[in-house]
Amino acid sequence: MLLSHVIGIRGAIGYNCCTHDARKNRSMTAKITLLQDDITQLQVDAIVNAANTSLLGGGGVDGAIHRAAGPELLDICRNLHGCETGQAKITPGFKLPAKYVIHTVGPVWQGGNASEANLLADCYRNSIKLATEHEVRSIAFPAISCGAYAFPIEQACQIAVSVITEMVSQHDSLRKVILCAFDDIVYKQLLKSLGNSQYH
Numbered sequence: 001m002l003l004s005h006v007i008g009i010r011g012a013i014g015y016n017c018c019t020h021d022a023r024k025n026r027s028m029t030a031k032i033t034l035l036q037d038d039i040t041q042l043q044v045d046a047i048v049n050a051a052n053t054s055l056l057g058g059g060g061v062d063g064a065i066h067r068a069a070g071p072e073l074l075d076i077c078r079n080l081h082g083c084e085t086g087q088a089k090i091t092p093g094f095k096l097p098a099k100y101v102i103h104t105v106g107p108v109w110q111g112g113n114a115s116e117a118n119l120l121a122d123c124y125r126n127s128i129k130l131a132t133e134h135e136v137r138s139i140a141f142p143a144i145s146c147g148a149y150a151f152p153i154e155q156a157c158q159i160a161v162s163v164i165t166e167m168v169s170q171h172d173s174l175r176k177v178i179l180c181a182f183d184d185i186v187y188k189q190l191l192k193s194l195g196n197s198q199y200h
Helices: 060-069 071-078 116-133 153-170 184-197
Strands: 002-007 013-021 026-036 046-051 088-092 100-105 138-141 176-181
Touching: 026 153, 026 184, 046 060, 060 071, 071 088, 088 116, 100 116, 116 138, 116 153, 153 176, 153 184, 176 184
Parallel strands: 026 176, 046 100, 046 138, 138 176
Antiparallel strands: 002 013, 013 026, 088 100
16 A cells, blocks of 8 residues: 655645555555545535434534535435444435435444444445445545544544545545544644555
8 A cells, every 4th residue: 555645726635545456457546635624515426424323413513414415414314214333324415515425423432442443443434335336436534433422533533544545445436535624633633644654
């Protein structure tokens, strides 16, 4: 795995994640971009919602996505009958620029002894799997579980970067992944995790 540093639009920090598939003798590249922005305004195929288990809206990113998408999102989420922690479900984006919303439920931090790390990794992994099943080529993630769920930010960012770089190497149809930070602290930690991943 090689991550090469590039500068994206609007001053965003980007990395080209390149892998080589020897069996098919071809290279695959997905651009990973880090920015601090409003995820509801991003022009991508899908945005990921850090949802709660009810999928009926809440605070933070979850509430912002529901407000921006309009009441139709809540209506369709009622028919999904919730979502388990670490799993993901998909809906249309309705009034959002994104075609889809992928709802995933991050773990609440309980001290680290309740499989929180594995469940958080599953959030990213299952979201990307669902995205590729729906031919999504660009996707934006928030920092899952880093708000009210109180997951340690450094560890959460390391998990996010690790799983995303692993998954894009397996799905060459995915051409762009945005990590969308909601504040300076998360932005700086994601930047550090992306930088560290260049050497692994």
